[in-house]
Amino acid sequence: MGLPERIEEAMTHAIQYLGGVLEWEILEAPTHRTVIVTGWNRGSLQRQAIARYLVGLRACAIDAALNIRAKLEDSEEDRIEVLGNVIAIVGEDNAEETEEQKRRKTYERNPWIAEGIWHLCMAIAAQQHPEIHPPGVIFALNYAHVATKDHGLDVAAIYEISKRDLFGLSLIESKAYKDNIGGAISDAVGFFREVNKRKHSLRIRQTVQIMRSSLPGDKQAQIPNSFWKRTRAYLPNPHYDASCRVDWTNSRPSFRTLGLDGVNIDIIVMPHIINEFDNFFNEIADEMRAFARSL
Amino acid sequence: MYDEYAQRLIELIPDLPEIDRDACRRALSAAYFHVICSKLAIGQDDISKQDLEEIQLLLRGMGDALESIAVFDRLNGLNRPADVENASAFVAAEALFLLAALSVDVEEPSVEDPLLKTSNYVAIESALLYMIGGYDINAVSIARDLEVPAVGLEGAEGIDGGRLVNAAYVLSRIVAFCCGEVRRPRQNVPLIRLPHVGRGPTDYELLLDEIRIRFYKRVGDALDAYLDWLGGYRSDGYENSIRILESVRNVSLASGYPGYTAFADIYHLSSLLLVVIDRTSRRSLIYNIPRPTDGDAEVIQDFVAYLRHRARGDKTHVGRPFLWPSTLEYVSDCLPGPNKDAVVAMPTGSGKSFVAELATAHALCSGWVLYLAPTNALAHQIHRDLAHALQPFQKVKVRPFVGWEEYTTLTEEQIDLAERHFVAVMTPEKCALAMRLYPERFTNCSLCVFDECHLLNDQQRGVTADILLAQLSMVAPNIRFVLMSAMVSNPKELAEWLSSAHDGRAAPKTVRWRPSRTMRGLLFLDQNALDANFQPAKTELEQLPERRVKVKFNVPMALIAGLSGPWTMAGPPDYREYPFR
Numbered sequence: 001m002g003l004p005e006r007i008e009e010a011m012t013h014a015i016q017y018l019g020g021v022l023e024w025e026i027l028e029a030p031t032h033r034t035v036i037v038t039g040w041n042r043g044s045l046q047r048q049a050i051a052r053y054l055v056g057l058r059a060c061a062i063d064a065a066l067n068i069r070a071k072l073e074d075s076e077e078d079r080i081e082v083l084g085n086v087i088a089i090v091g092e093d094n095a096e097e098t099e100e101q102k103r104r105k106t107y108e109r110n111p112w113i114a115e116g117i118w119h120l121c122m123a124i125a126a127q128q129h130p131e132i133h134p135p136g137v138i139f140a141l142n143y144a145h146v147a148t149k150d151h152g153l154d155v156a157a158i159y160e161i162s163k164r165d166l167f168g169l170s171l172i173e174s175k176a177y178k179d180n181i182g183g184a185i186s187d188a189v190g191f192f193r194e195v196n197k198r199k200h201s202l203r204i205r206q207t208v209q210i211m212r213s214s215l216p217g218d219k220q221a222q223i224p225n226s227f228w229k230r231t232r233a234y235l236p237n238p239h240y241d242a243s244c245r246v247d248w249t250n251s252r253p254s255f256r257t258l259g260l261d262g263v264n265i266d267i268i269v270m271p272h273i274i275n276e277f278d279n280f281f282n283e284i285a286d287e288m289r290a291f292a293r294s295l
Numbered sequence: 296m297y298d299e300y301a302q303r304l305i306e307l308i309p310d311l312p313e314i315d316r317d318a319c320r321r322a323l324s325a326a327y328f329h330v331i332c333s334k335l336a337i338g339q340d341d342i343s344k345q346d347l348e349e350i351q352l353l354l355r356g357m358g359d360a361l362e363s364i365a366v367f368d369r370l371n372g373l374n375r376p377a378d379v380e381n382a383s384a385f386v387a388a389e390a391l392f393l394l395a396a397l398s399v400d401v402e403e404p405s406v407e408d409p410l411l412k413t414s415n416y417v418a419i420e421s422a423l424l425y426m427i428g429g430y431d432i433n434a435v436s437i438a439r440d441l442e443v444p445a446v447g448l449e450g451a452e453g454i455d456g457g458r459l460v461n462a463a464y465v466l467s468r469i470v471a472f473c474c475g476e477v478r479r480p481r482q483n484v485p486l487i488r489l490p491h492v493g494r495g496p497t498d499y500e501l502l503l504d505e506i507r508i509r510f511y512k513r514v515g516d517a518l519d520a521y522l523d524w525l526g527g528y529r530s531d532g533y534e535n536s537i538r539i540l541e542s543v544r545n546v547s548l549a550s551g552y553p554g555y556t557a558f559a560d561i562y563h564l565s566s567l568l569l570v571v572i573d574r575t576s577r578r579s580l581i582y583n584i585p586r587p588t589d590g591d592a593e594v595i596q597d598f599v600a601y602l603r604h605r606a607r608g609d610k611t612h613v614g615r616p617f618l619w620p621s622t623l624e625y626v627s628d629c630l631p632g633p634n635k636d637a638v639v640a641m642p643t644g645s646g647k648s649f650v651a652e653l654a655t656a657h658a659l660c661s662g663w664v665l666y667l668a669p670t671n672a673l674a675h676q677i678h679r680d681l682a683h684a685l686q687p688f689q690k691v692k693v694r695p696f697v698g699w700e701e702y703t704t705l706t707e708e709q710i711d712l713a714e715r716h717f718v719a720v721m722t723p724e725k726c727a728l729a730m731r732l733y734p735e736r737f738t739n740c741s742l743c744v745f746d747e748c749h750l751l752n753d754q755q756r757g758v759t760a761d762i763l764l765a766q767l768s769m770v771a772p773n774i775r776f777v778l779m780s781a782m783v784s785n786p787k788e789l790a791e792w793l794s795s796a797h798d799g800r801a802a803p804k805t806v807r808w809r810p811s812r813t814m815r816g817l818l819f820l821d822q823n824a825l826d827a828n829f830q831p832a833k834t835e836l837e838q839l840p841e842r843r844v845k846v847k848f849n850v851p852m853a854l855i856a857g858l859s860g861p862w863t864m865a866g867p868p869d870y871r872e873y874p875f876r
Binding site for chain 1: 309311312345348349352355356357358359360362363364367371372373413416417420498499502503505506509542546547548549551552553554555556557558560562563566
């Protein structure tokens with residue numbers, strides 16, 4: 001089996017396996033809904049599946065880029081160098097002896113892993129369990145934002161609103177703050193507020209048009225209407241240590257500030273509550289390196 | 296508050312859920328006036344924050360949805376009628392442009408790559424959409440404001456430098472395209488090519504940059520090819536540009552990797568360019584004017600050079616590579632030949648003179664052209680413009696007949712029978728005199744252009760003009776007429792009259808299209824305040840020494856203004872008053 005096939009198989013397996021073991025609970029609050037998905041960290045099999053999916057995400061992005069370059073050059077595609085690129089994200093090891101090592105783990109590695117896990121979550125919602133994404137059935141999901149120079153949005157999904165012949169856009173804003181849930185929500189709300197203020201309108205317009213091409217032909221015609229109706233879902237996705245207690249059924253006044261007249265905005269908080277936050281990210285990183293070395 | 300033509304475009308946009316076209320039009324108008332008032336520092340507070348947000352929301356919906364229809368529906372195989380696409384493009388351009396103008400306070404992260412700067416890209420987007428909609432002058436005004444970084448090859452070190460050079464180049468080509476600058480040589484840095492980096496470990500971020508350089512190179516090549524085609528330098532330029540852009544679009548889509556959006560901007564830009572090139576190519580000057588079929592072979596041969604000359608322009612005159620909608624209709628109906636008479640009733644600045652010039656260039660192949668203008672001053676200007684425009688016709692001279700002497704006293708002012716292909720520019724009175732003296736010299740006149748033809752209705756001069764047209768149709772058996780005015784309200788009747796008086800072939804051309812926005816306003820005074828304050832001021836003045844001839848007093852004023860065209864009649868929501876302080 002070639003490298004691309006092995007990666008594809010690992011990603012498919014991760015979606016199927018985790019789709020079978022994850023559990024979720026939907027909570028209602030006056031300002032939002034909450035979907036708590038659990039089971040990511042029950043044992044090494046789950047962590048392995050997550051790690052393989054994350055390596056696959058990175059490898060696919062590189063593969064896509066190399067494929068593009070080969071087409072632009074009319075040359076053969078280069079081989080994917082997975083290990084070096086995985087290490088570029090998660091580091092050689094989990095050491096945090098220096099300030100730089102600490103900074104990279106907190107501000108680069110963990111956020112990237114968190115975002116990748118929720119990409120996986122949305123992929124599971126799209127392929128197996130639509131109820132994980134209450135606003136509607138996901139039809140298209142972009143690649144996770146794998147590089148700062150990647151021009152796309154972080155994680156975005158196009159979903160169909162049943163019986164209305166409309167599509168909506170889900171924007172997922174992941175934050176991996178170990179013990180600062182308030183800060184995570186506040187920063188995510190800050191991003192969504194920027195969306196409301198049209199700071200990201202251009203990127204949304206560009207991203208939706210390229211994602212539109214992967215929709216079934218008859219569905220593509222609904223995009224202009226959907227743009228017009230401006231239906232969207234904001235999904236703040238805080239990853240935090242289980243020692244922090246939050247009652248997600250309480251109102252969140254900051255979510256009220258995200259309302260816009262004439263726009264249907266669904267706010268779905270998707271917390272990822274992690275037992276032993278630091279260990280979890282370290283173990284995922286270890287599994288990623290191990291899988292990358294095995295390729 | 297849009298003019299009749301623009302309002303028709305707004306009516307043409309396709310149905311969207313619960314769309315209210317009046318609300319769209321009002322949102323566009325209100326945004327436009329808010330922008331103008333902000334610039335003039337008047338009446339900014341007149342619109343509530345909530346109203347402004349609602350307007351911005353509508354504009355965003357319009358921009359996104361209608362751009363989708365004008366550009367992406369067609370590329371995705373969901374074809375719409377061309378007029379619907381044009382209308383959608385125009386309204387999307389207006390919405391995006393106004394939205395950007397209303398959002399000047401939105402903070403923008405600093406980026407070096409000029410194509411990744413949001414304000415630049417939205418400007419490019421609206422300019423290109425205006426081009427699709429046929430509003431070239433709006434596109435020019437946006438493109439001219441774009442700042443193209445001055446980057447030389449020395450700035451092209453490394454991947455970052457290379458990306459910057461190529462991005463600046465693409466931006467400069469887009470500006471050139473929107474401004475119709477197709478003339479060679481172009482003062483620009485050549486696009487950077489990258490050697491194949493080879494196999495081995497790949498830094499993903501570096502790879503993205505490298506790919507971007509290659510994409511920019513291709514887009515720049517495509518634009519150059521198209522500009523060359525528009526300027527008549529390369530006949531395969533159009534096909535090449537489409538081929539390159541289709542390839543860029545397909546490759547940036549990353550088929551096989553659905554959801555890979557790293558180059559969503561390239562996909563978007565190449566899609567826009569594909570549509571704008573397709574649409575503007577259909578109104579390119581060089582390729583959409585039929586060639587003259589009859590007449591002098593040498594003059595006919597020079598016709599192609601003339602079209603190139605006009606498309607390219609020169610150091611003193613801008614090029615004109617695109618036909619405007621107003622001209623297209625005349626071209627398709629009346630050329631080659633002209634093969635019928637026409638009454639051209641178009642607003643000022645919408646291209647009447649160019650219609651006359653094209654008719655002239657055609658008619659010169661089979662005879663000489665009489666160009667009538669109501670004043671000597673206008674005749675001088677027409678002579679100057681035509682003499683420059685018709686330079687490529689080696690056998691053709693443009694002669695002004697504007698001397699103050701009697702017609703017969705100046706030999707250089709006589710129509711020379713030895714010349715077969717020339718343009719004579721004069722007033723109707725001057726021409727009437729010549730007609731009385733030398734009617735035989737008009738036999739070979741193949742075209743009479745009558746500028747400001749509403750003169751026919753003038754109490755004093757109308758009779759002369761009327762008789763002159765009748766005489767011309769008698770003495771010149773093959774003559775065609777182009778009657779032009781911005782002030783004729785009954786072009787259809789005039790065309791019917793011309794048709795019955797001549798040979799039964801006359802068409803009214805009444806395009807109400809304008810190439811850009813024109814604002815028309817009415818400043819008015821508060822009558823009660825005027826009445827109340829005038830008398831005391833007058834009394835004050837009378838008590839002052841005689842040398843004093845005026846005193847000041849205040850009267851509140853207000854402005855009611857609209858984009859040119861009839862005021863709409865849908866009531867107060869269509870108006871906004873601004874007090875002047």
